Amino acid sequence: xxxxxxxxxxxxxxxxxxxxxxxxxxxxxxxxxxxxxxxxxxxxxxxxxxxxxxxxxxxxxxxxxxxxxxxxxxxxxxxxxxxxxxxxxxxxxxxxxxxxxxxxxxxxxxxxxxxxxxxxxxxxxxxxxxxxxxxxxxxxxxxxxxxxxxxxxxxxxxxxxxxxxxxxxxxxxxxxxxxxxxxxxxxxxxxxxxxxxxxxxxxxxxxxxxxxxxxxxxxxxxxxxxxxxxxxxxxxxxxxxxxxxxxxxxxxxxxxxxxxxxxxxxxxxxxxxxxxxxxxxxxxxxxxxxxxxxxxxxxxxxxxxxxxxxxxxxxxxxxxxxxxxxxxxxxxxxxxxxxxxxxxxxxxxxxxxxxxxxxxxxxxxxxxxxxxxxxxxxxxxxxxxxxxxxxxxxxxxxxxxxxxxxxxxxxxxxxxxxxxxxxxxxxxxxxxxxxxxxxxxxxxxxxxxxxxxxxxxxxxxxxxxxxxxxxxxxxxxxxxxxxxxxxxxxxx
Numbered sequence: 001x002x003x004x005x006x007x008x009x010x011x012x013x014x015x016x017x018x019x020x021x022x023x024x025x026x027x028x029x030x031x032x033x034x035x036x037x038x039x040x041x042x043x044x045x046x047x048x049x050x051x052x053x054x055x056x057x058x059x060x061x062x063x064x065x066x067x068x069x070x071x072x073x074x075x076x077x078x079x080x081x082x083x084x085x086x087x088x089x090x091x092x093x094x095x096x097x098x099x100x101x102x103x104x105x106x107x108x109x110x111x112x113x114x115x116x117x118x119x120x121x122x123x124x125x126x127x128x129x130x131x132x133x134x135x136x137x138x139x140x141x142x143x144x145x146x147x148x149x150x151x152x153x154x155x156x157x158x159x160x161x162x163x164x165x166x167x168x169x170x171x172x173x174x175x176x177x178x179x180x181x182x183x184x185x186x187x188x189x190x191x192x193x194x195x196x197x198x199x200x201x202x203x204x205x206x207x208x209x210x211x212x213x214x215x216x217x218x219x220x221x222x223x224x225x226x227x228x229x230x231x232x233x234x235x236x237x238x239x240x241x242x243x244x245x246x247x248x249x250x251x252x253x254x255x256x257x258x259x260x261x262x263x264x265x266x267x268x269x270x271x272x273x274x275x276x277x278x279x280x281x282x283x284x285x286x287x288x289x290x291x292x293x294x295x296x297x298x299x300x301x302x303x304x305x306x307x308x309x310x311x312x313x314x315x316x317x318x319x320x321x322x323x324x325x326x327x328x329x330x331x332x333x334x335x336x337x338x339x340x341x342x343x344x345x346x347x348x349x350x351x352x353x354x355x356x357x358x359x360x361x362x363x364x365x366x367x368x369x370x371x372x373x374x375x376x377x378x379x380x381x382x383x384x385x386x387x388x389x390x391x392x393x394x395x396x397x398x399x400x401x402x403x404x405x406x407x408x409x410x411x412x413x414x415x416x417x418x419x420x421x422x423x424x425x426x427x428x429x430x431x432x433x434x435x436x437x438x439x440x441x442x443x444x445x446x447x448x449x450x451x452x453x454x455x456x457x458x459x460x461x462x463x464x465x466x467x468x469x470x471x472x473x474x475x476x477x478x479x480x481x482x483x484x485x486x487x488x489x490x491x492x
Contacts, residue, residue: 002387002388003026003027003028003387004027004028004139004140004141004386004387005027005028005030005138005139005140005141006022006027006028006029006030006139006140006141006142006143006386007029007030007032007113007123007125007137007139007141007142007143008022008029008030008031008032008142008143008145009032009110009113009142009143009144009145009146009311010031010032010033010040010144010145010146010147011031011032011033011035011038011039011040011104011106011145012033012038012039012040012041012042012091012145012147013039013040013042013091013371013372013375014040014145014147014363014364014375014379015031015033015040015104015143015145015363016031016038016091016094016095016100017069017094017363017372017375017376017379018143018145018363018375018379018382018383019031019100019103019104020071020094020095020098020100020379021376021379021380021382021383022143022379022382022383022386023098023099023100023103024383025383025384025386025387025389026387027141027383027386027387029103030103030105030137030139031100031103031104031105032105032108032109032110032125032127033104033105033106033107033108034107034108034109034110035051035106035107036106036107037106038091038092038095038101038104038106039088039091039092040147041053041054041147041149042054042084042087042088042091043088044056044058044084044085044088046174051150053149053150053170053171053304054084055170055173055174055175055196056174056175057175057195057199058083058084058195059081059082059083059084059461060081060082060087061081061191061454061460061461062081062370062371062447062450062454063080063081063446063450063463063465064078064080064081064082064465065080065446065450065465065467065474066370066373066443066446066447066450067082067087067370067371067372067373068372068373069094069372069373069376070376071094071097071098072093072094072097074086074090075090078090079461080461080463080464080465081460081461081463105127105129107129107130107131108127108128108129109127109128109129110125110126110127110311111126111127111128111134111309111311112125112126112310112311113125113126113142113311113312113313113360114126114313115313115357121140121359122138122139122140123138123139123140123141123142123359123360124136124137124138125137125138125139125142126311140359140386141359141360141361141386142359142360142361143360143361143362143363143379143382144308144312144360144361144362144363145362145363145364146308146309147364148304148305148306148307148364148365148367149171149304150304150307151304151305151306151307151342152169152170152171152300152302152303152304152305153302153303153304153305153342153343154169154300154302155187155188155300155302157187157275157277157278158275158276158277158278159277159278159279159280160278160298162278162279162280162281162282163278163282163294163298164282164294165282165294165295165296165297165298166296166297166298167297167298167300168297168298168299168300169299169300169301169302170188170192170193170196170299170300170301170302171304173192173196173299176199176200176203176204176205177203179200179203179204179205179297180203180204180205181204181205181206182205182206182295182296182297183205183206183207183209183293183295183296183297184197184200184205184206184207184208184209184295184296184297184298184299185209185211185284185292185295185297185298185299186200186208186209186210186211186299186301187211187212187275187298187299187300187301187302188211188212188300188301188302188303189210189212189214189301190301190303192301192303193210193212193301194210196299196301197210197269197301198267198269201267201268201269206296207268207270207295208268208269208270209269209270209271209272209292209295210269210270210271210272211272211273211274211275211284211286212271212272212273212274213273213274215271215272215273215274272286272288272290272292273286273287273288274286274287275287281294282294305341305342305343306342306343306344306345306365307342312360315356316354316356316357316360317339317345317346317347317356318335318336318339318340318346318347319336319339319340321346321347321355321356326399326400326403327403327406327407331406331407331413334411334412334413335406335413335417337414338412338413338414338417341414343413343414343415343417344413344414344417344418345362345365345418346402346417347399347402348362348365348402349392349393349398349401349402350401350427350430350431350434351365351366351418351427352365352378352381352382352431353382353385353392353398355395355398355399355402358385358392358395358398361378361382361385363375363378363379363382364378365418366418366419366420366427367418367419367420368419368420368421368424369420369421369424369427370424370443370447373428373439373443374420374428377428377431377432377435377437377439378431380435380437381431381434381435381437384435384436384437389436390434390435390436405417424444424447425444428444442474442491442492445491446465446474446491449476449489449491450463453478457478457480457481458481459480459481460478462478462479462481463476463477463478464476464477464478473490473491473492474490474491475488475489475490475491476488476489476491
C-alpha cells in the first residue's frame with residue numbers, strides 16, 4: 001500500500017473527516033484552513049461580513065443519530081437536534097481524538113494549486129499565511145473540502161434597482177434585533193428562509209412576507225393568499241399524515257428534500273408566490289397579480305453557489321474539460337452553463353473525483369442528505385483509492401457514468417445535479433460498494449424518519465431518538481404540537 005502526501009483544503013467538518021480517513025490509510029496529511037479555528041461554517045461570528053453563515057439561534061434540522069460519525073459519540077447532554085455550539089464542540093473533540101488537530105495549519109489560505117507542464121503526479125499548493133507569508137507545498141494528491149456556503153446566490157429580481165431599502169443575504173443574518181418594527185420581505189423558503197422568517201415573525205418584525213416558488217402552504221388565520229396545496233387534516237397513531245385532499249404521507253414514503261410545512265393558526269407570516277417585478281416606487285408585485293408596499297428590508301434566502309476562488313485549474317471543469325462525448329448538444333449547453341454559474345461542479349465521477357484528473361477529489365458536493373455521513377463515506381472511498389486498495393474505472397468509463405447521471409437528472413440541472421433527496425439510498429449504496437466499506441442499513445431508515453418529521457411537522461425538533469444499550473435498537477418518540485397522542489416508532 002503506497003503512502004502518499006495528501007493536501008486537504010479546508011478544516012471544516014469535511015476536511016476533518018477526510019484527514020482522519022486518510023490517516024487511517026497511512027497517508028501523510030496536511031490540512032490547510034484559512035480561518036483561525038477548525039469547524040468551518042459551525043463557527044459563529046457576530047460580524048455581518050464574517051465568513052460564517054451561522055446565525056445565533058441555529059439548530060440542526062437533522063438529529064444527532066444521523067449526524068454521528070464513527071468514533072466518539074455526541075455527549076449524552078446534547079439534545080437530539082443540537083445547536084451550532086454543540087456541533088462545533090463535537091467536531092473539535094473528533095479532531096482531537098483522532099489527532100487531526102495536530103496536522104491542521106490554521107490561518108493558511110490556499111490561493112492556487114497547479115501542476116507544472118508535463119508533470120503527471122505532483123501538485124503545487126500555493127499557500128498564504130500571516131506567519132510564513134507566501135509559500136509552496138508539494139503533494140501527491142489533493143482533496144478539496146472548502147464547502148459551499150461562502151458565495152451567496154442572489155436570484156434575479158426584475159426592478160430590484162428600484163428598491164431603496166436594505167438588501168441583504170441570509171449569510172449575513174445573525175439575530176432578529178436589527179429587524180424589530182421593520183417590514184421584511186424574505187425571498188426563498190428553503191430551510192434558512194423558513195427558519196429566519198419564523199424567528200423574525202415571533203420577535204418584533206412589523207410584518208414578514210415570504211416569497212417562494214414553493215408558494216401554497218397557507219396559514220389558517222387567513223394571512224396567506226388563496227390556498228393552492230393541501231393542508232394537514234389529521235395525524236394517525238402510526239404517524240401517517242393525512243392531508244385535506246386525502247393524500248397519505250408515511251414515514252417510509254416521504255422525500256428527504258425539505259419542503260415548506262403548512263402554516264398553523266399562530267403563524268403571522270404572509271405567503272406570496274415568486275416576484276414578478278418591483279416598480280419605480282418600490283412596490284413589489286407577485287406573479288399572481290398581488291402586491292405589497294415597499295418593504296424596509298429584503299433578505300435573499302436563496303442559497304449559495306460552489307466557489308473555489310480561482311484556486312483550481314479551469315481545465316478540470318466545463319467548458320474547458322475535454323470529456324464531452326455522450327451528451328447531446330442541449331444537455332452539454334445546460335451543464336456548461338450551470339458549471340460556469342457555480343451551480344454544478346462538473347465533470348466528476350460520483351460527485352467525488354475530477355474526471356480530468358482524479359488525483360484531485362471533492363468532498364461535500366451533494367446536499368439533501370446526511371451530510372456528515374456522506375463526508376465520511378466519500379472520505380473512506382478517496383483514501384482507499386489513493387492507497388490503491390480500490391481502483392477507479394478508466395477515464396472514458398467515468399465520463400460515461402457521469403453522462404448517464406446527467407441524463408437521469410431532471411431539469412433544471414442547476415438545482416438537481418448535486419441534490420440527493422430520494423437518491424440518497426442509491427448514492428450511499430453505490431459509494432459503499434465502490435469503497436468496499438459497508439454502511440449501516442438502519443441509518444437509511446432513521447434518515448427517512450427524520451426527513452418525514454422535518455417535512456410534516458413544524459415542531460419536529462421535539463422528537464427524541466434513543467438507542468437501547470442492550471439490544472442496540474433505536475426508538476423515536478414524538479408528540480406533535482396540539483396532539484394528545486405520542487408517536488412512537490421502533491427501528492430494527
